[in-house]
Amino acid sequence: MSERSHDDDAEVEASEGPATPAEGATLAELLEAPVSRGEQHGSSSEPANLVGECIEAKHPTLQGRVRVRFAIRGQDHERWVPTLQGLPVRVADRVLMVRPDNLAEWIVTGVVDGFATRPRHDKQEAARVELQRDEAVNVISSQGQPLVEISQGQGGPVVRVLEPDVRVEFAGKLAFAAEDIEFEATKGEVALKASADVVVKGETIRLN
Numbered sequence: 001m002s003e004r005s006h007d008d009d010a011e012v013e014a015s016e017g018p019a020t021p022a023e024g025a026t027l028a029e030l031l032e033a034p035v036s037r038g039e040q041h042g043s044s045s046e047p048a049n050l051v052g053e054c055i056e057a058k059h060p061t062l063q064g065r066v067r068v069r070f071a072i073r074g075q076d077h078e079r080w081v082p083t084l085q086g087l088p089v090r091v092a093d094r095v096l097m098v099r100p101d102n103l104a105e106w107i108v109t110g111v112v113d114g115f116a117t118r119p120r121h122d123k124q125e126a127a128r129v130e131l132q133r134d135e136a137v138n139v140i141s142s143q144g145q146p147l148v149e150i151s152q153g154q155g156g157p158v159v160r161v162l163e164p165d166v167r168v169e170f171a172g173k174l175a176f177a178a179e180d181i182e183f184e185a186t187k188g189e190v191a192l193k194a195s196a197d198v199v200v201k202g203e204t205i206r207l208n
Contacts, residue, residue, distance in 0.1 A: 047072065050097045051112060052081075057091050066108060068095060083108040 052070030055078065059065040065080045066089045081097060083089055087108065094112040099105070129137055136151035146162040183190060192198060 048099050048101075050106070052095055052097055054089050054091055054093045054095055057089055066095070068097065068106075068108065070097065079106065081106045081108050084110075087111070 050070050050072070052068040054066050055069050056067035059067075059080055062080075064085065065082050067078060068081045069076060069078050071077070082105070084107065087110070089095060089108060089111060095108045096110045096112055097106040098109050099107070131137065131150075131152055133152055136149050138146055138150075139148040140146050149160045149162055151158050151160070
């Protein structure tokens with residue numbers, strides 16, 4: 001009687017494919033058992049990548065899911081599909097869907113034409129604070145230090161920064177536009193600095 005080597009056992013296991021849990025297996029064994037692509041998807045002939053169209057961008061109860069219309073072999077389907085975290089998807093976007101080998105559902109992994117012109121949506125009011133003449137809205141730090149105060153003045157709204165020294169920085173261009181612009185230094189001078197030319201344009205420039 002010949003003895004079987006470990007290599008022979010390995011060849012038999014490889015030819016039989018991945019092991020499946022026996023009848024009466026525990027829940028842990030069922031969860032750890034590998035599932036083949038055919039068992040997971042039902043048909044190996046179905047595509048693993050599709051392009052569909054988003055028809056609803058917000059699920060009624062679940063976050064991170066959009067409703068997508070797509071076609072497989074000429075037959076239209078509609079399905080709620082999860083998206084990658086942080087992926088912005090809007091109605092009418094064409095989306096790329098991928099179905100991994102070990103997952104039974106599609107995943108939206110990208111927007112094909114996200115830079116296309118999108119319909120403009122009017123902004124909805126999320127919150128409102130009504131102020132009387134003697135009231136103000138204050139913004140404070142986590143340590144309770146006052147930072148900004150917003151109130152109603154005689155000439156309109158007043159935004160007051162409560163810190164004595166403030167520095168505002170922008171990475172790009174800063175532009176002011178208004179009917180009239182007035183800068184006033186109640187104490188001290190006004191200093192303008194530029195790494196290039198300083199250009200002042202106007203009908204009349206008055207310097208006292």
